[in-house]
Amino acid sequence: MAGGNVNLSELCVSCGLCCTGAIFSHAKLTEDDKAVLADAGVSQSDGVYVDDRLPLPCHFLSGTACTIYDQGRPKICGEYLCKLVRDVDAGKTSMDEAKQVAAQARQLLSEASEVLPTGTNIVNGGKALLGDDLPEGVSKQAAMQGRLAYFALQALIDKRFRAKDQKLIKVSQD
Numbered sequence: 001m002a003g004g005n006v007n008l009s010e011l012c013v014s015c016g017l018c019c020t021g022a023i024f025s026h027a028k029l030t031e032d033d034k035a036v037l038a039d040a041g042v043s044q045s046d047g048v049y050v051d052d053r054l055p056l057p058c059h060f061l062s063g064t065a066c067t068i069y070d071q072g073r074p075k076i077c078g079e080y081l082c083k084l085v086r087d088v089d090a091g092k093t094s095m096d097e098a099k100q101v102a103a104q105a106r107q108l109l110s111e112a113s114e115v116l117p118t119g120t121n122i123v124n125g126g127k128a129l130l131g132d133d134l135p136e137g138v139s140k141q142a143a144m145q146g147r148l149a150y151f152a153l154q155a156l157i158d159k160r161f162r163a164k165d166q167k168l169i170k171v172s173q174d
Contacts, residue, residue, distance in 0.1 A: 006095050008085050015102035016064030018080055021056035021121025022109050023157055029054055033074035040068045057121055064106070082161045101160050108156065111149035115142050126150055 017023060029037075029052045034044070040060075042048045048059045054074065060067045066077065084101060087093040093101075109122060115138045116125035128134055129150050134143055 006088055008081075008089055011085055011088055011095060011098050011102065013065045014099055015084075015106070016061060016066075017102065017105050017109070017157075017161065018082055019056060019058040019061040019066065019077070020109060021123050022105070022153065023082070023123075023161055024056055025121060025123040026053040026055050027058070027074060027076050028052055029074055029076070033076070036072045036074060040071045055121070056123075083163045084160050087160075101156070105153060105156050105161070108149045108153035112146050112153055115146035122150070122153070126154075 029049060033054075034049070037043075037049065042059075044050070049055070058066070060073070066073055081089075084093065084098050088095055088098045112122055112129065113125070115134055116122070116128060117135050120128065129143070129147050134146075138146075
């Protein structure tokens with residue numbers, strides 16, 4: 001299970017969790033990132049980003065993949081390495097196991113998101129789940145299932161995707 005023999009991008013495009021708003025509420029943009037977005041046909045006036053923040057879920061996320069990947073994407077998007085990816089790279093976790101973990105996380109995200117107000121990411125929506133500030137018509141049972149999925153997702157993210165000592169950004173070699 002040597003880390004150097006795996007295509008880490010394969011895991012990233014099968015997961016996409018970092019782009020959903022499940023781990024972070026936004027990605028911080030640099031001026032260069034804004035230029036990349038402009039080249040992709042987006043400006044701040046489009047509402048896709050605000051100042052130096054790209055709100056998540058990302059406007060460019062389709063399923064689990066980036067729609068502007070080939071055109072160039074913000075630098076942070078290419079440099080971020082979650083704990084799961086780092087564990088595969090280090091040979092601590094197999095690619096198959098990592099894909100199963102990612103699929104489980106996406107399922108929990110889907111279940112928790114079902115009861116959130118439309119357009120709310122899970123980071124901000126967690127407050128709605130915990131505070132009973134859910135859309136009208138959400139049953140108590142659905143709300144409870146959403147809460148359970150939210151807590152399970154957060155536990156999984158804390159265990160497999162985040163680390164307290166984790167460097168969130170891979171250091172560039174340039």
